[in-house]
Every structure is written in structure tokens, then in C-alpha cells.
Amino acid sequence: MATPLIQISGLEKAFSTNESWFSQWRFHQGKLKRHKDSVHALNGVNLTINQGETLCVVGETGCGKSTLARVIMGLTTPSAGEIHYLDQRIDQLNNRQRMFFRRRMQMVFQNPYASLNPRMTVYQTLSEPISFHNPQFSQAQVDEQIDELLESVGISASSSDRYPHEFSGGQRQRISLARALSVEPDFIVADEPLSALDVSVQAQVLNLMMDKQEERNLSYLFITHDLAVVEHFATRVAVMYLGRVCELAPTRTLFSAPKHPYTRALLSAIPRLDSNIAQPIRLIGEVPTPTEKPIGCVFQARCPYANQRCYEQSPAMVLQNDGSSVACHAIEEGRL
Amino acid sequence: MNLLSVSNLHVNFHTKERELAALIDVSFTLNRGERIAIVGESGAGKSVLGFSIVNLIGKPGYIESGSIKLENKELTKMNLRQLQEIRGKRIAMIFQDPMMTLNPVITIGDQLVETIRSHTKISYKDARNIAIEKLHHVQIASPERRFNQYPHELSGGMRQRVIIASVLLLNPDIIIADEPTTALDVTIQAEILQLLLAICRDNGVALVLISHDLGVVSKVAERTLVMYAGHIVEEGPTLEIINDPQHPYTQGLLNALPQMTLPGQRLNQIQGSMPSLAERPSGCAFHPRCPYATQKCREQQPRFIYSGVSSVACFLVEDMLNEFAEQDQEAN
Numbered sequence: 093m094a095t096p097l098i099q100i101s102g103l104e105k106a107f108s109t110n111e112s113w114f115s116q117w118r119f120h121q122g123k124l125k126r127h128k129d130s131v132h133a134l135n136g137v138n139l140t141i142n143q144g145e146t147l148c149v150v151g152e153t154g155c156g157k158s159t160l161a162r163v164i165m166g167l168t169t170p171s172a173g174e175i176h177y178l179d180q181r182i183d184q185l186n187n188r189q190r191m192f193f194r195r196r197m198q199m200v201f202q203n204p205y206a207s208l209n210p211r212m213t214v215y216q217t218l219s220e221p222i223s224f225h226n227p228q229f230s231q232a233q234v235d236e237q238i239d240e241l242l243e244s245v246g247i248s249a250s251s252s253d254r255y256p257h258e259f260s261g262g263q264r265q266r267i268s269l270a271r272a273l274s275v276e277p278d279f280i281v282a283d284e285p286l287s288a289l290d291v292s293v294q295a296q297v298l299n300l301m302m303d304k305q306e307e308r309n310l311s312y313l314f315i316t317h318d319l320a321v322v323e324h325f326a327t328r329v330a331v332m333y334l335g336r337v338c339e340l341a342p343t344r345t346l347f348s349a350p351k352h353p354y355t356r357a358l359l360s361a362i363p364r365l366d367s368n369i370a371q372p373i374r375l376i377g378e379v380p381t382p383t384e385k386p387i388g389c390v391f392q393a394r395c396p397y398a399n400q401r402c403y404e405q406s407p408a409m410v411l412q413n414d415g416s417s418v419a420c421h422a423i424e425e426g427r428l
Numbered sequence: 429m430n431l432l433s434v435s436n437l438h439v440n441f442h443t444k445e446r447e448l449a450a451l452i453d454v455s456f457t458l459n460r461g462e463r464i465a466i467v468g469e470s471g472a473g474k475s476v477l478g479f480s481i482v483n484l485i486g487k488p489g490y491i492e493s494g495s496i497k498l499e500n501k502e503l504t505k506m507n508l509r510q511l512q513e514i515r516g517k518r519i520a521m522i523f524q525d526p527m528m529t530l531n532p533v534i535t536i537g538d539q540l541v542e543t544i545r546s547h548t549k550i551s552y553k554d555a556r557n558i559a560i561e562k563l564h565h566v567q568i569a570s571p572e573r574r575f576n577q578y579p580h581e582l583s584g585g586m587r588q589r590v591i592i593a594s595v596l597l598l599n600p601d602i603i604i605a606d607e608p609t610t611a612l613d614v615t616i617q618a619e620i621l622q623l624l625l626a627i628c629r630d631n632g633v634a635l636v637l638i639s640h641d642l643g644v645v646s647k648v649a650e651r652t653l654v655m656y657a658g659h660i661v662e663e664g665p666t667l668e669i670i671n672d673p674q675h676p677y678t679q680g681l682l683n684a685l686p687q688m689t690l691p692g693q694r695l696n697q698i699q700g701s702m703p704s705l706a707e708r709p710s711g712c713a714f715h716p717r718c719p720y721a722t723q724k725c726r727e728q729q730p731r732f733i734y735s736g737v738s739s740v741a742c743f744l745v746e747d748m749l750n751e752f753a754e755q756d757q758e759a760n
């Protein structure tokens with residue numbers, strides 16, 4: 093039975109784009125009105141991440157994947173909604189209270205060139221979090237742990253006095269992972285950790301992540317746009333569109349029986365390694381920027397099945413027979 | 429006659445210590461209307477090759493020797509004015525980042541009009557009509573409105589469409605596209621590739637597609653060149669290369685893809701990484717990463733031979749072929 097580790101409910105995040113008070117005033121129909129511009133990056137996300145599973149999040153640029161990751165990690169505060177770690181609420185913590193969770197939850201970023209401090213050697217990069225989270229450790233214990241960690245990510249311990257620029261992209265990403273693992277977390281959020289890497293190097297990093305998951309029963313929230321990686325690596329997949337989850341399904345089910353119109357288009361667009369070009373389902377228009385809080389279904393503007401109800405009412409996630417959940421009126425009404 | 433033929437091309441980078449070779453003895457041909465792909469890991473030399481074809485390789489890089497012929501014209505011997513003529517009208521380039529080509533402070537419409545009027549003498553109004561028609565052609569919705577917008581007002585996918593429109597205006601014989609969809613989303617990637625493919629097919633334009641994504645390549649290119657450390661190591665029909673790769677490096681690249689192992693299983697990684705120019709290994713440059721490397725591989729450079737499926741530079745394949753030949757002789 094799957095045990096929930098992280099539970100997210102009704103999560104919303106709006107960024108205001110004109111912070112200064114002066115820029116908020118507009119003439120509208122002859123009157124001066126106050127108007128705050130904002131981008132609604134998350135519009136009610138409900139998700140559960142189970143212990144030991146990999147939940148992959150997919151979706152186009154700007155749909156809110158990185159924002160979701162940052163909100164879960166407490167790097168930015170949500171506008172509404174709740175996040176629970178086991179049975180504790182963690183979205184309203186002050187810095188002191190957060191400390192405990194910092195150790196349990198770690199993040200790995202897209203760009204291995206930017207996420208490591210260029211002026212710190214690998215040894216310094218790792219010794220800092222290890223001694224911080226284990227104040228009782230002697231220097232020898234810290235050193236021992238660093239050597240062990242580096243070996244476990246395939247970097248020889250003898251190169252611990254080198255700086256990030258002396259390593260290749262894949263090696264740097266493995267060092268980032270070593271840093272995340274250094275505090276023995278339960279949960280790692282990885283935001284596009286492979287996209288700066290070549291396929292051959294992607295394979296190294298993915299293998300490492302799978303090994304560590306097995307060793308430590310780690311849970312991953314894994315953000316990627318590479319559907320082949322998703323198919324290989326995910327336990328379950330959440331498909332996001334404009335700040336909402338529109339389909340959530342076990343990986344095999346999602347790929348064999350995608351349901352939401354957006355998921356279908358997304359899957360038909362994957363370049364596959366064969367020559368019979370399946371005609372991708374063409375989506376009309378491009379991803380809109382969510383400056384207004386959406387009314388109705390977020391996918392309405394590009395959906396071939398949209399009807400009046402889709403413009404008025406937001407579809408709720410409905411559990412299907414095969415274990416997937418989909419938010420779509422057409423499916424609920426049996427039109428699709 | 430081939431439309432483009434590159435023979436024995438050597439490109440170097442000049443450094444204080446020594447000359448570093450970025451392309452070594454690269455040869456290939458491109459026919460009219462043909463679509464080829466160049467694949468390989470980052471640092472293999474794909475972009476250097478793309479730039480060299482139009483002699484755009486900037487300092488400290490330079491073409492050391494070799495020939496690049498567009499029909500019967502030798503591009504390596506041309507002066508700047510002649511090259512500019514070729515670059516616009518006969519060979520067009522599309523880059524990963526559309527902003528390398530677009531001017532951020534001029535509306536996209538004016539940029540297109542300027543392109544048209546730089547080589548045809550027509551009025552602004554007529555040029556505007558042609559530009560709008562081309563924007564329509566590349567499936568940009570409401571082109572009249574987009575005409576007056578600046579590049580930053582468009583999404584990445586739309587900018588790449590504008591680039592394709594401007595390339596179309598010049599009616600080139602060859603398009604060189606260096607990772608044209610790498611910066612875009614999957615759904616948009618597929619649309620842009622379809623567009624590029626349709627445009628090349630409909631107008632008989634030849635395409636050189638540079639990509640590190642074999643999935644992308646398999647959809648577009650008829651022939652594929654695999655590069656490693658400045659060499660072409662395998663060349664052949666895309667389908668054959670994907671289904672029956674001969675060179676250990678090509679095999680490694682394909683095997684590393686997640687779809688090559690069952691879900692949840694460890695992926696097949698190629699050990700080690702692409703060497704930098706200064707650290708190129710002796711003999712076959714792939715030998716430190718190759719599971720089949722022998723003493724000969726460390727010492728000598730394999731030559732390019734036809735394996736029956738593709739052309740490959742690898743001793744393993746060469747030795748195998750020799751063995752078959754001997755068996756044949758004995759049988760006779």
C-alpha cells in the first residue's frame with residue numbers, strides 16, 4: 093500500500109508583475125482605477141507524492157512546473173492552499189521551523205553550471221551541509237562521509253579538492269546530487285536535471301538516481317519535458333497545463349491510454365525512433381500567459397472538444413476505472 | 429553534380445600554445461533537395477561544421493585545408509562580398525536561438541521587408557504584402573497584427589517561425605539548421621519540424637539538420653552523419669543507422685536512450701565523456717570509451733569503409749569485413 097509522504101491541496105500561486113504602487117493605477121472608462129497585474133502560475137493543484145515513488149511532472153513551458161517545485165521546497169510562499177509533509181503542515185513555517193524539513197527535502201536544479209558555487213571545492217561544497225546537519229560529527233567523520241558519498245556517485249574521492257569548472261556537465265550534476273544526498277533526505281525535487289546534458293550523460297545521472305532510490309527508499313518529484321525519460325523512470329505522471337493538473341495516472345496507463353485532450357496531443361508529439369511519422373495532433377495556438385485567473389477549463393482556448401460548459405465551469409479531477417484521474421467535461425459527459 | 433561537396437575539410441582553432449584541430453578530414457556530399465542530419469554529443473564539432481560550410485567560422489577558428497564546393501564554386505576561396513551573396517540567397521542558416529538572427533529593436537515586419545528589399549527592387553507596400561503572405565505560410569495566426577510586433581512580444585516557437593519565413597523569402601537551395609528546436613517545447617518542436625520538413629519538400633530545398641536528438645533526426649533526415657571528436661565516424665541512411673548502427677559510438681548513443689531498456693531498468697551509459705580539443709586521444713579518438721578497443725585502436729586511425737549498411741571508421745568493422753573476404757576467397 094502506498095504511503096503518502098507529501099500532500100498538496102488547493103495550491104495557488106500568483107506573482108504580481110507591477111509591484112510599485114504608482115504603476116498600479118489605470119484610466120478605465122474615464123475613471124482612475126487601481127489594477128494589479130499578476131501571473132497566475134498555479135491555480136489549484138492537488139497532488140500526493142508517495143514514499144519511494146517517482147512522480148514525474150510534465151507540461152509545456154510556463155505551465156507552472158518550476159513554481160510548483162519552488163513552493164513545495166518553501167523557496168516561495170503559496171497564495172493559497174496547503175502542503176503537508178507526513179502529518180505536518182509545512183507551507184507556513186518560519187525559517188527556524190523549516191530547518192527540520194530542509195534536511196528531509198532537497199532540490200536539484202536544471203543547470204549544473206549555475207547551481208554549484210564556482211569558488212568552493214567539491215570538498216567544501218559537501219562538508220558544509222554535512223557538518224551543518226550533523227553538528228555532533230567530528231572532522232574525521234565528516235571526511236569519511238564525503239569520501240563515501242563521492243564514491244557512491246562515481247566521482248573519485250581524490251578529486252574532492254577540485255573546483256566545479258574542472259568537471260564535465262554530467263559530473264557536476266552528479267556532484268549536485270551528492271550534495272542533495274549529503275543530508276540523507278527522504279524526498280528530492282529535481283527540476284529538469286537532465287536537460288543540459290547529452291543522452292549518454294543523462295543515462296549516468298538517471299542510473300544514479302534509480303540506484304539511490306532503491307538504496308534509501310527515496311521519493312522523487314521529477315520535472316522533465318522528455319517523455320521517454322518519464323516513461324522509463326516515473327511511477328506516476330502528473331500532466332500540467334496553465335497551473336493545473338489535468339491528468340494524473342500510473343505511468344503505463346498514461347502512455348497506453350492517455351485521456352485528457354492535452355495529454356493526447358502531448359504524447360502524439362513525441363519524436364519517436366521510427367520512421368512512420370504518426371501525424372501529431374496539432375494544437376491550435378500557443379500556451380497563453382495566465383494573466384487572468386482562468387474561468388472554466390484552462391485548456392479551452394486550444395481544445396477541439398470545448399463546449400459552452402468548458403468556458404464557464406472548471407472541470408474537477410475524476411477517478412477513472414483504470415486508476416487514472418482526469419479533469420475534463422467531455423470525458424465526464426462521455427463525449428470523448 | 430552534387431549540390432554541395434565538402435572534401436577533406438580541416439578546421440583549427442588558434443591558441444597561444446598550439447593549433448587545436450576541431451574538424452579532421454571531414455568529407456560529405458549533399459544532393460539537391462536531400463535532407464541530411466549531423467548528430468553527436470556536445471563538443472563533437474557539429475556547430476563548427478555547420479558554420480564552416482558557409483565559411484562563417486569566426487576567429488580564432490579558421491579553415492586549415494580542404495574544399496567546400498557549391499556546385500562548381502569553391503567557397504573557401506571566396507571573398508567576403510561573394511560569400512555574403514551565397515549566405516543570403518543560396519545557403520541559409522537557422523540557429524537554436526532565434527534572437528541570434530532577429531534584431532530586438534525592429535518589428536518583425538520591417539525585418540522581413542528589409543530582407544526582401546535588399547535583393548529585389550519593389551515598393552514597401554508590395555514587400556509588406558509578400559512578408560504577410562510568408563508569415564501566413566509559416567502558420568502564424570493574424571499575420572497583419574504580428575507584422576507590427578517586436579521579437580520579444582512573440583513566443584519562442586513563433587520567433588522560430590518568423591526565422592523560417594525570412595529564410596523562405598530568400599528561396600535558398602540549402603538550409604543549415606543548428607538545433608532549431610532544442611530550445612522549444614515538445615509540442616511546439618513537432619510543429620516546427622513538420623513545417624521545416626514541409627517547406628524543404630515543397631520547394632526542393634536541401635536541409636542539413638544538426639541535432640543531438642536521434643528521435644528528431646529519424647523523422648526528418650534521409651541520411652545521417654555521426655560525429656565524434658571532430659571526425660565523421662559513421663554515415664549512412666538514417667533508418668539503417670538507427671536500426672543497425674555499426675560504429676561502437678553510434679551503438680552507444682542509441683543504447684543510452686531510455687526507450688532501449690525496460691522501464692525501471694538501469695540505462696546503458698557510455699563510460700567517460702567527449703574529450704576536449706586539447707586532449708584528443710591518439711589513434712581512434714573513441715578508444716578510451718570503446719568496449720572493443722585494441723592496441724591497434726590506440727595507435728592507428730581507422731579509415732572510412734563501406735560496411736554494406738553504412739560507411740564506418742572502425743577497426744572492429746574493418747577486421748570483420750577482412751575476415752569475411754578471406755573466407756570468401758578460401759571458399760572459391
Ligand SMILES: Nc1ncnc2c1ncn2[C@@H]1O[C@H](COP(=O)(O)OP(=O)(O)OP(=O)(O)O)[C@@H](O)[C@H]1O
Nearest residue numbers: 107131133152153154155156157158159160381382
Ligand atoms: N517570479 C516571477 N514573477 C512573475 N511571474 C513568474 C515568476 N516566476 C514564474 N512566473 C510565471 O509563472 C508561470 C509559470 O512559470 P514556471 O517557471 O513555473 O513554468 P515552468 O512550467 O517551470 O516552465 P519551463 O518548462 O519553461 O521551466 C509563467 O507564466 C512564468 O512566466
Ligand SMILES: Nc1ncnc2c1ncn2[C@@H]1O[C@H](COP(=O)(O)OP(=O)(O)O)[C@@H](O)[C@H]1O
Nearest residue numbers: 441450469470471472473474475476488704705
Ligand atoms: N571559439 C572557439 N575556440 C576554441 N575552441 C572552440 C571554439 N568554438 C568551439 N570550440 C571547440 O570545438 C569543439 C566543437 O564545438 P562545437 O562544434 O560547438 O560542438 P557541437 O557538436 O556541440 O556543436 C569543442 O571542443 C569546442 O569546445
Ligand code: SF4
Nearest residue numbers: 389395402420421422
Ligand atoms: S473540459 Fe472542455 S475544454 Fe477542457 S479539455 Fe475537456 S473538453 Fe476540452
Ligand code: SF4
Nearest residue numbers: 712715718725742743
Ligand atoms: S576503431 Fe577501435 S576504438 Fe575505435 S570505435 Fe572501432 S573498435 Fe572502438
Ligand SMILES: [Mg+2]
Nearest residue numbers: 157158159283
Ligand atoms: Mg521550469
Ligand SMILES: [Mg+2]
Nearest residue numbers: 474475476606
Ligand atoms: Mg552546437
